[in-house]
Amino acid sequence: MRSNEQSPAQDLPKQTRQQDFLDLTVQEQTRILQQQQDILNRVAQGHDAISICEQICLFGELLVPNSAASIMLFDEAGLTLNVFAAPSVPEEVVRLLNGLRPGPGAGSCGNAVYRQQPVYVRNTLTDSRWQDIRHLAEAFNICACWSVPIRAKNGKVLGSFALSSFEHRLPNAFHQKLLELAANLVSIVLVQQRTNDQLFLAGKVFENSMDGILITDPSRQIISVNRAFSDITGYPAEEVIGKNPSLLSSGRQDSEFYNNMSHAIRTAGSWRGEIWNKRKDGKHFPIWLSINGIYDKNGNITHYLGIFSDISEIKRLDHIIWKQANFDYVTGLPNRNMFHERLDQDLKKAQRKGEQVAIFFIDLDHFKEINDSWGHGMGDLLLKEAAQRLRESVRETDTVARLGGDEFTVIINDFENERSIGRIAQNILDKLAMPFYLEHEMAYISASIGITLFPDDAASIEALLKNADHAMYAAKNEGRNRFHYFTPAMQAAAELRRRIANDLRTAIAGNQLQLYYQPIVDLASGSIHKAEALLRWRHPEKGFISPEVFVPIAEETRMIVEIGDWVFRQAAKQVAVWQAAYHRDFQISVNKSPVQFLIENRAKSSWIEYLREHQLGEHSIVVEITESLLLDANDRVTKRLLEFRDAGIEVAIDDFGTGYSSLSYLKKFDIDYLKIDKSFVHNITPQSNDMVLCDAIISMAHRLGIKVIAEGVETEAQRDLLAAAGCDYAQGYYFSRPISAPEFEASLLDGASAEDSRPFQNGSEKRPDADSLKPSTSLEEA
Incomplete structure (x- = not known):
């Protein structure tokens, strides 16, 4: 028995190892050449690759x-x-052979691919190269x-061609040439099939592409167009074949444009870019065009491809997107984004030319009342009409x-003077x-203009x-319907607000x-079992800062939520x-900023939970x-007010009468108290409005x-008039200034009685001197 390690060629007789085609008989050469010619004809005619390969087998x-002949090919992974x-191998054998992994014991085909050389096995029952599939x-x-x-053409192994014999034998020179020819033919068939597939796919892509495609010869005469070309331009293929693509020119691009393209x-x-073309009906339309030169192997242009x-x-x-991003949908005016862009351009231009630019910040007065x-x-x-008037x-x-x-803005460029x-x-x-x-109204x-x-x-x-x-707010504070120039003092006030905001955080x-x-x-009765809690801020350096100063800042910075929860x-x-x-029904009122309602937080539920936990x-x-x-x-505010009501927290409307309302909300909401604003109480007399x-x-x-509380009561006459009108409660300096909790308790211990409706004043007829406790009334004083 021969060694299993012998090379494939050693299994052949010496006289047949180096046989050439010329060593074959004329009859054998003729048969091979005829068959080769027949197969190549089928390849040229585009026959199916499998049918041709079966013919080779x-x-x-x-x-x-x-x-029995067989052709095996690598899977896509090449494993x-x-x-x-x-065609002659039973289906059961095919099924068992599929998935064969090349290797030293993987049979003749597995070895030929593994070793990348011909493998001839005389006895499959004893040869070690068949040990893995001997069954x-x-x-x-x-x-x-x-x-x-x-x-393949590059030498890469694609698979194997094999002849399995039902008798023990080795191939002679004719058989070897036959195997070599068959493998080469299969390679040609596979390459041509791939080429045909690619050409077919390219043809389908060309014809079914959504993009218009035209091909010209080197002289730029159109030789082919696809269906999309005709759909887009309106020109059928027969009307443009042989013509120059310039028939599509819209005339919008000048000669320099086309010179740069060439x-x-x-x-x-290649060239690519946006260009305007003209349809057959004369309408202009924009396209995105790519032009590429097609070169032969010598580097000469054979065609031009336009897509x-x-x-x-x-x-x-x-x-549309640009307009939506840069213009206001209600008025059609430039929006904030476009305003910033134009202002940036105007400032740069003014700086170059040494000119001035004026910026108006315009806020419509009482516009909210129109909406409400x-x-x-x-x-x-x-708003549309106001925008038109501003343009004019x-x-x-x-x-x-x-x-x-x-809020509107105006940019005035290159003006004569400040007047x-x-x-x-x-x-x-x-x-x-x-x-x-406005329609029938x-x-x-x-407006207020800064x-x-x-x-x-x-x-x-x-x-x-x-x-x-800042200047616009100054105009509002001066009474509205006026304009105000910016002054350095406003900047100082803004800086002071910033410092107060920083201090407020701590x-x-x-x-x-x-x-x-x-x-x-x-x-x-003159009794007291109610009080309003009023927030005071004693700054370590500035002393008392008025709520009128720091509360708006707290609202702007949203710190009011944390502060309100603390209150x-x-x-x-x-x-x-x-x-x-003192009194089991004693009640304290706390102010709640609108900002606290509008910001999502857990304060509203924690307040209720706090009352329950402390069994109030x-x-x-x-x-x-x-x-x-x-x-x-909105729904959020309504829901929270109802939650307060269900938890036993009463609701009072502060500064009642100063709003702009039909008062229909009094029917909608479960209100417990109305507090008459002090502006109505201040000048009250028996016959006054x-x-x-x-x-x-x-x-x-x-x-x-609903019960009524009058604010700002400062005189006995005011108290008596309100009491005679049936007002339920009153508060104000006639009774007491806001005082600390220990002072409040001391006054309660002194005995507040119905006989003296000013129990906190200790008999004094004067409004108390509260200079030591009076908060600052302006930002400047703060």
């Missing part, structure tokens, strides 16, 4: 009697072999097997923008003060906008916040003490809110089951 079987064609040889009487690799194609081999897509819809949508009274639809109509008040070279809500700016501002005020005819508004100048006031956009904003942790209490007197807990602790020591009875706490909160009440209003408020409230 049958040809091999015909020339080698008592044998295992599968049968591609084997196939035994089961199907495979005695011998000859296999050669199938290679230069790019000559030097770089284009109609981008009309993309440009339309881009314009007539709805947002009418409000939008007013300035030049076309100036910019009018809407920043949002009822001309004043004239423009006054013209705007006059136009906006004219009546607005007539509305009146005014003005800042570049480069005098500031050099950056951010600083200029802050300046204009006020709670630093125990700087305190609660003072002002008694609420029962006018019928509630302090008041709840205090009411528990006073209920136990119902009606221990009153939450005071403003009319404006109810005018804008204020007395009439107070009497009307009291009467209306009682009919709705």
Whole structure:
């Protein structure tokens, strides 16, 4: 027995190892050449690869009697072999051979691929090269097997061609040439099949592409177009074949454009970009075009390929998106984004030319009342009309923008002098003060304008906008319907607000916040079992800072949520003490900012939980809110008010009568108290309009089951008039200033009785001197 390690060639007789085609008989050569010619004809005719490969197998079987031919190819991963064609091999054998992994014991095919050389096995039952699949040889009487690799043009092994014999034998020179020829033919078939597939796919892509495609010869005459070309341009293929693509020219691009295009194609081999073309019907349309030169192996251009897509819809949508991103949808004015872009350009231009720029910040006065009274639809109509009036008040070279809500800005470029700016501002005020005819309604508004100048006031956009904003608020504070120039004092005030905001962040942790209490007197009995908790801030350096100063800052910075929660807990602790020591029905009112309602937080639930945990009875706490909160009440506000009601927390409307309302909310919400604003109480006399209003408020409230508290009572006469009108409670300096909890307790211990309705005043007829406790009344004093 031969060694299993012998090379494949050693299994052959010496005289047949180096046989050439010329060693074959004429008859053998003729048969091979005829079969080769027949197969190549089928390849040229585009026959199916499998059918051709099966013919190759049958040809091999015909020339080698008592044998079966098979072709195995690698899978896509290049790891295992599968049968591609084997017309005479039983299906069961095919199934067992599929997934064959090449290796030293993987049979003739597995070895030929593994070693990348022909493998001729005379006896499959004893040869070690068949040890892994010997069961196939035994089961199907495979005695011998000859296999050669199938290679691609680059030499890569694609698979194997094999002849399995049912008798023990080795191939002669003719057989070897037959195997070599068959492997080469299979390689040709596979390569051609891949080429055909690629050509078929390319043809399908060409014809079914959504992009228009045209191919020209080197002289730029069109030789082929696809269906999309005709769909996009309106030209059928027969009308453009042989013509120059210039028939599509719209005339929008000049000769320099086309010269640059030609230069790019000559030097770089391609060009791509946006261009306007003309359809057959004469309409212009934009396309995105790519042009590539096609080169032969010598580097000469043989064709030009143009691929284009109609981008009309993309440009339309881009314009819509750009407009939505840069213009206000209600007024059509530039929005905040476009305003910033234009202002940046105007400032750079002014800086180059040494010119000035004026920025107006315009806020419509009382616009909210229009929305509240007539709805947002009418409000939008007013905004549109206001925008038109603003446009008419300035030049076309100036910019009018809407920043949002009822806020507008104007950029005035290259103006003559400051007086001309004043004239423009006054013209705007006059136009906006004219009546607005909104469908069947007539509305009146005014405006407050803040003005800042570049480069005098500031050099950056951010600083200029802050300046204009400060100046606008100054105009509002001076009574509205006016304009105000920015001054350095405003900047100082803004800086002071910033410092106060920073200091306020540490006020709670630093125990700087305190609660003072002002008694609420029962006018019928003179007894006191109510008080309003009032927030005070004793700054370690500045002393007392007025709530009028720091509360708006706390609201702007959203610190009011944390501060409000602290106020509630302090008041709840205090009411528990006073209920136990003085009156079991004692009640404390706390103010709740609208900002606390509008910001999502757990304060509302924790307040209720806190009352339950400390076993405080119902009606221990009153939450005071403003009319404006109810005018804008959304589902969140409504839900929280109902939660307070269900938990036994009563609700009072503070500063009642100063809002702009139909009072319909009194029917909607379960309100416990109305607090008459001190502006009505201050000048009350028996026959005054204020007395009439107070009497009307009291009467209306009682009919709705609501009790009334009068604020700002400072004289005995005011007290008596309110009591005679049936007012339930009163508070004010006539009874007591806001005082600390120990002072409040001391006064209660002194004995508050119904006989003396000023129990906290110790008999004094004068309003108490509270200079030591009086908070600052302005930001400057703070």
